[in-house]
Amino acid sequence: MADSDPCAGLEDGPWVLAHLGQSLDGRIATASGKSHYVTGQENIVHLHRLRALADCVLVGAGTVAADDPALTVRHVPGRNPVRAVIDPMGRLPRDRRIFTDGEARTLVLTGTVDGPGERFVLPARPEGIAPADILSALRGLGLSRIFIEGGGRTVSGFLQAGLLDRLQIAVAPMLIGSGVPAITLPVIDSLDSALRPPCRIHPMGADVLFDFDLRKNS
Numbered sequence: 001m002a003d004s005d006p007c008a009g010l011e012d013g014p015w016v017l018a019h020l021g022q023s024l025d026g027r028i029a030t031a032s033g034k035s036h037y038v039t040g041q042e043n044i045v046h047l048h049r050l051r052a053l054a055d056c057v058l059v060g061a062g063t064v065a066a067d068d069p070a071l072t073v074r075h076v077p078g079r080n081p082v083r084a085v086i087d088p089m090g091r092l093p094r095d096r097r098i099f100t101d102g103e104a105r106t107l108v109l110t111g112t113v114d115g116p117g118e119r120f121v122l123p124a125r126p127e128g129i130a131p132a133d134i135l136s137a138l139r140g141l142g143l144s145r146i147f148i149e150g151g152g153r154t155v156s157g158f159l160q161a162g163l164l165d166r167l168q169i170a171v172a173p174m175l176i177g178s179g180v181p182a183i184t185l186p187v188i189d190s191l192d193s194a195l196r197p198p199c200r201i202h203p204m205g206a207d208v209l210f211d212f213d214l215r216k217n218s
């Protein structure tokens with residue numbers, strides 16, 4: 001892969017890469033949770049390339065509840081990754097596609113034993129399941145290339161925990177004006193505390209992909 005390829009460097013693991021497709025004003029969906037589609041077809045194909053390169057595609061319960069995604073590889077050649085969802089309270093119904101279509105293995109990182117999918121019970125504290133515990137569980141299963149496909153709360157949790165190697169944000173030239181936020185982090189007082197990691201910029205159809213290298217930030 002050429003260095004200008006946003007998938008460069010992902011052939012071998014381990015890595016943790018998160019991606020969000022957001023509007024110019026930082027929203028990934030409307031207030032009612034509609035996200036189809038913020039970004040264009042080129043970005044959708046890119047997402048499928050990331051799935052094909054990953055051992056595991058990980059999402060939060062909010063994404064499965066709102067979108068009922070299949071999380072399979074359809075727009076490019078390649079095999080389906082293991083699917084994983086963080087569902088601490090076991091709120092997801094059994095009829096979600098990831099539990100019924102049989103297209104790939106589906107893991108549930110959860111605080112409750114009862115429910116669909118292959119369940120891995122992890123300590124669920126009031127602030128949630130520690131992202132480090134989630135990564136350890138996945139790595140314990142031999143999954144070393146982890147693609148976090150959203151949503152905003154899930155990606156923000158891993159970013160805040162310092163566990164992302166790369167963060168890709170595709171920005172679409174649209175304004176939603178309200179709705180589900182992309183990245184949310186604790187309040188900072190001074191812009192000296194803002195994250196300014198090294199970044200490559202890739203035009204992607206009408207969108208622009210920002211590829212942050214967080215390994216070089218520490």
Ligand SMILES: NC(=O)c1ccc[n+]([C@@H]2O[C@H](COP(=O)([O-])OP(=O)(O)OC[C@H]3O[C@@H](n4cnc5c(N)ncnc54)[C@H](OP(=O)(O)O)[C@@H]3O)[C@@H](O)[C@H]2O)c1
Nearest residue numbers: 020021029033035060061062063128129150151152153154
């Ligand atoms: N444009 C995009 O790139 C994109 C991508 C994906 C999704 N979306 C959209 O984004 C929306 C969902 O995003 P979201 O930010 O609201 O939700 P989300 O990140 O998909 O899911 C958040 C939920 O997942 C669980 N969770 C995630 N990390 C956890 C942790 N460390 N510990 C415990 N629980 C954890 C919690 O479930 P509980 O609530 O059960 O506690 C949490 O509320 C949907 O509307 C979807 O359509 C857009």
